[in-house]
Amino acid sequence: xxxxxxxxxxxxxxxxxxxxxxxxxxxxxxxxxxxxxxxxxxxxxxxxxxxxxxxxxxxxxxxxxxxxxxxxxxxxxxxxxxxxxxxxxxxxxxxxxxxxxxxxxxxxxxxxxxxxxxxxxxxxxxxxxxxxxxxxxxxxxxxxxxxxxxxxxxxxxxxxxxxxxxxxxxxxxxxxxxxxxxxxxxxxxxxxxxxxxxxxxxxxxxxxxxxxxxxxxxxxxxxxxxxxxxxxxxxxxxxxxxxxxxxxxxxxxxxxxxxxxxxxxxxxxxxxxxxxxxxxxxxxxxxxxxxxxxxxxxxxxxxxxxxxxxxxxxxxxxxxxxxxxxxxxxxxxxxxxxxxxxxxxxxxxxxxxxxxxxxxxxxxxxxxxxxxxxxxxxxxxxxxxxxxxxxxxx
Amino acid sequence: xxxxxxxxxxxxxxxxxxxxxxxxxxxxxxxxxxxxxxxxxxxxxxxxxxxxxxxxxxxxxxxxxxxxxxxxxxxxxxxxxxxxxxxxxxxxxxxxxxxxxxxxxxxxxxxxxxxxxxxxxxxxxxxxxxxxxxxxxxxxxxxxxxxxxxxxxxxxxxxxxxxxxxxxxxxxxxxxxxxxxxxxxxxxxxxxxxxxxxxxxxxxxxxxxxxxxxxxxxxxxxxxxxxxxxxxxxxxxxxxxxxxxxxxxxxxxxxxxxxxxxxxxxxxxxxxxxxxxxxxxxxxxxxxxxxxxxxxxxxxxxxxxxxxxxxxxxxxxxxxxxxxxxxxxxxxxxxxxxxxxxxxxxxxxxxxxxxxxxxxxxxxxxxxxxxxxxxxxxxxxxxxxxxxxxxxxxxxxxxxxxxxxxxxxxxxxxxxxxxxxxxxxxxxxxxxxxxxxxxxxxxxxxxxxxxxxxxxxxxxxxxxxxxxxxxxxxxxxxxxxxxxxxxxxxxxxxxxxxxxxxxxxxxxxxxxxxxxxxxxxxxxxxxxxxxxxxxxxxxxxxxxxxxxxx
Numbered sequence: 030x031x032x033x034x035x036x037x038x039x040x041x042x043x044x045x046x047x048x049x050x051x052x053x054x055x056x057x058x059x060x061x062x063x064x065x066x067x068x069x070x071x072x073x074x075x076x077x078x079x080x081x082x083x084x085x086x087x088x089x090x091x092x093x094x095x096x097x098x099x100x101x102x103x104x105x106x107x108x109x110x111x112x113x114x115x116x117x118x119x120x121x122x123x124x125x126x127x128x129x130x131x132x133x134x135x136x137x138x139x140x141x142x143x144x145x146x147x148x149x150x151x152x153x154x155x156x157x158x159x160x161x162x163x164x165x166x167x168x169x170x171x172x173x174x175x176x177x178x179x180x181x182x183x184x185x186x187x188x189x190x191x192x193x194x195x196x197x198x199x200x201x202x203x204x205x206x207x208x209x210x211x212x213x214x215x216x217x218x219x220x221x222x223x224x225x226x227x228x229x230x231x232x233x234x235x236x237x238x239x240x241x242x243x244x245x246x247x248x249x250x251x252x253x254x255x256x257x258x259x260x261x262x263x264x265x266x267x268x269x270x271x272x273x274x275x276x277x278x279x280x281x282x283x284x285x286x287x288x289x290x291x292x293x294x295x296x297x298x299x300x301x302x303x304x305x306x307x308x309x310x311x312x313x314x315x316x317x318x319x320x321x322x323x324x325x326x327x328x329x330x331x332x333x334x335x336x337x338x339x340x341x342x343x344x345x346x347x348x349x350x351x352x353x354x355x356x357x358x359x360x361x362x363x364x365x366x367x368x369x370x371x372x373x374x375x376x377x378x379x380x381x382x383x384x385x386x387x388x389x390x391x392x393x394x395x396x397x398x399x400x401x402x403x404x405x406x407x408x409x410x411x412x413x414x415x416x417x418x419x420x421x422x423x
Numbered sequence: 424x425x426x427x428x429x430x431x432x433x434x435x436x437x438x439x440x441x442x443x444x445x446x447x448x449x450x451x452x453x454x455x456x457x458x459x460x461x462x463x464x465x466x467x468x469x470x471x472x473x474x475x476x477x478x479x480x481x482x483x484x485x486x487x488x489x490x491x492x493x494x495x496x497x498x499x500x501x502x503x504x505x506x507x508x509x510x511x512x513x514x515x516x517x518x519x520x521x522x523x524x525x526x527x528x529x530x531x532x533x534x535x536x537x538x539x540x541x542x543x544x545x546x547x548x549x550x551x552x553x554x555x556x557x558x559x560x561x562x563x564x565x566x567x568x569x570x571x572x573x574x575x576x577x578x579x580x581x582x583x584x585x586x587x588x589x590x591x592x593x594x595x596x597x598x599x600x601x602x603x604x605x606x607x608x609x610x611x612x613x614x615x616x617x618x619x620x621x622x623x624x625x626x627x628x629x630x631x632x633x634x635x636x637x638x639x640x641x642x643x644x645x646x647x648x649x650x651x652x653x654x655x656x657x658x659x660x661x662x663x664x665x666x667x668x669x670x671x672x673x674x675x676x677x678x679x680x681x682x683x684x685x686x687x688x689x690x691x692x693x694x695x696x697x698x699x700x701x702x703x704x705x706x707x708x709x710x711x712x713x714x715x716x717x718x719x720x721x722x723x724x725x726x727x728x729x730x731x732x733x734x735x736x737x738x739x740x741x742x743x744x745x746x747x748x749x750x751x752x753x754x755x756x757x758x759x760x761x762x763x764x765x766x767x768x769x770x771x772x773x774x775x776x777x778x779x780x781x782x783x784x785x786x787x788x789x790x791x792x793x794x795x796x797x798x799x800x801x802x803x804x805x806x807x808x809x810x811x812x813x814x815x816x817x818x819x820x821x822x823x824x825x826x827x828x829x830x831x832x833x834x835x836x837x838x839x840x841x842x843x844x845x846x847x848x849x850x851x852x853x854x855x856x857x858x859x860x861x862x863x864x865x866x867x868x869x870x871x872x873x874x875x876x877x878x879x880x881x882x883x884x885x886x887x888x889x890x891x892x893x894x895x896x897x898x899x900x901x902x903x904x905x906x907x908x909x910x911x912x913x914x915x916x917x918x919x920x921x922x923x924x925x926x927x928x929x930x931x932x933x934x935x936x937x938x939x940x941x942x943x944x945x946x947x948x949x950x951x952x953x954x955x956x957x958x959x960x961x962x963x964x965x966x967x968x969x970x971x972x973x
Contacts, residue, residue: 050459082850128936155695156713157713157715159713159714160714160715160716160717160747160748160749161748161749162750163749164749166749205680208784242529262933279529279530279531290921323958324958325936327934330931330934331933332934333727335909335933336908336909338904339901339904339905339908339909342900342901343901347897347901350893350897354887354890355750355751356748356749357760358751358758358760358762358883358885359666359885360890360893362512363505363510363512363546364513365506368502368503368505368506369503369506371498371502372502372503375495375496375498375502376499377491377497378495379495379496379499382488382491382492382493382495386462386488386492387489387492405786412506416506416507
């Protein structure tokens, strides 16, 4: 087995461990009053052990891939996103041993699973580094920034648990709607993974010749049936679905197709869940978290921001500026990724001020942590894939 | 100045919420509360106290945390708008009409709107800079407004606090110790000292305190931010900031723009590519080869003292450098970066003066395209004169050939050839794959023999004297934010009442979970009555809460 195969297998092992860990954490907080403490203790111990095994396996993936590629494996969408998932698990383990709260695992692990599954939809090809990335600052800047983001994400985990427990799933309120919307969004990510995997398994391929914004003729390959066709396209593959709409060259028809398929698959999945369970996703999860200590959850959410904020500042702003000064000759250039790192930073600064001076605790604070996580995900997904800039990955 | 006198006799400035000496609540509002507001230890805040003059009003506006948060959010939203479309400096056209056209052509009506609203250059717009400036003012004012009185109050803490202060803390306990009564304060002192607290005693009262410096974290990080913002503004002063760029061809010696007295010679430009197969994703993006290294080998020269500007015959070698991406040349506060490159620019063109019918050559001339001679003499009666040189030939206008730029992208010449057969000369217009004989049929022609090309490097020259200040600002910020985030200011007040009961109150500015662990430890050690968390107790009354292990 070559090093890169070993690396891939270790990642797979980690994924399976996190999956098992999720159910074990679920078992640990089951709602049987009488044996609850014992159960939490016993199942909780097994659950965190499996999680640590998974983390070590993923660390093994990270190190073997590092050795194989010769640089820290954080240089493209697959590598970075996977590492982000790994750091979320690491942050969870740290917070777990600080507070010994098993309920965190029920949310933290699925989020890490979704992120790693999302990452694996991108190409896993090993590619050498372009000159601008050839620096030890790649390792320092990206790893610190990802670690900061993942600790901040743990606050959203605590916030989500707080909301899932405290938002009344029986009353039709705005809060309930938005919480269910967050759940729906998670199902959409599963939709993306399912759609990508299904079409890939079926070996779907269709090529189109099209005219780009610059007037050049290029060929684009779709791996999903084309809902949107590129500008002035000519279908090159036979017996393939004809696009419903042709979009101007400004838009990436292939990415739009992926988004729509993900929404379709996700929505169908969501409707199926609703039909089978006859309850909202919020209402399904709520009983699991009935005995969670809200006060403690609120404190963990705040603490995670306090721990993560300095790390994020250091990695995503200060180290970023130092490297930008070396590589691009200026420490700050209003590149979209830079701006969104600043926005994330400003957002958590606002969070801290609201909490300290305006006394925003409980639900308000929990919602803010969830919004913060959405900003982090926006910076990871949309800024890299949609907004053009110096940080755009493949 | 007006004072409020507390029942204990201590005089407090107007606006004080909790007496600085004993901690009694002084305002009606505080008296009504179940728990005291410990945010600034109950000090009088200037902005909450005065609101008369215009200066008070401005001060109060900027010191308000609500205004501060609003400014943060406004900056956040404004910054995000600038990322919807690429900013002008990332668009590779220079003039305003070209930019307007670019936004219209690329993004349609929305692009035009974006451009016309000035959003395409948002970050240098006056209103964005005012927003950032207002945030800076807010940071300064709010820090002074709260930081100074807080410092005074923390410095002058009393050990003994009034029962109304103690009872309204979040963590409280009252009762008779379960063992070793009478030795309670000694035991508490010992345990708290073990846990790195500083302990002060006054009669039957005790105050244990640790990490007071954590309270200064926010003020330190604000100071760092102010230094950082100030350093950014320093850039506007002359001499602090230089940003120039230049194209330097291989073999060329040039004065370094912005770097007086220095000359740079391009010894060689190197482009290395990876020899691996491009990946599928790269092919999709039209990338066939991946660059491995961009590098310019240069020699840096300096003029000697007394040399005239531009004088190059007396240069002293400073050093040889290999400038690469991520590894700029650094000298004397300047940095020279590898930013761009151009491959295979025409350097020389070689022509042979040839008889059109026999094909015999009378000799060859080599023209240096960056500085062609006016005349090339082959022998006594044979010479070629360059009547006109068009480095970037773009066509004829009213019969006159035009050049689009001074860069030799598409060179064209008007030659006048003097030969033994035609001593009066023949005129020929020669461009790439095009020859015209405007003044009639010629006997001779300039036949193209070949070219030599060279590479050029796009270099950026920077000097930024503000960087040390930015760095100091950044470090102070990090220090402050770490102090404020990773340490908590914790206090425990204990009072032994004459009847043998003990009263405790504890406060921390964050991480109550950690505070409670230490409270557990001291409670067990000194046999103290069990404490209660008044915030959780309040919640539990209305709703049964879960246990701490979940």
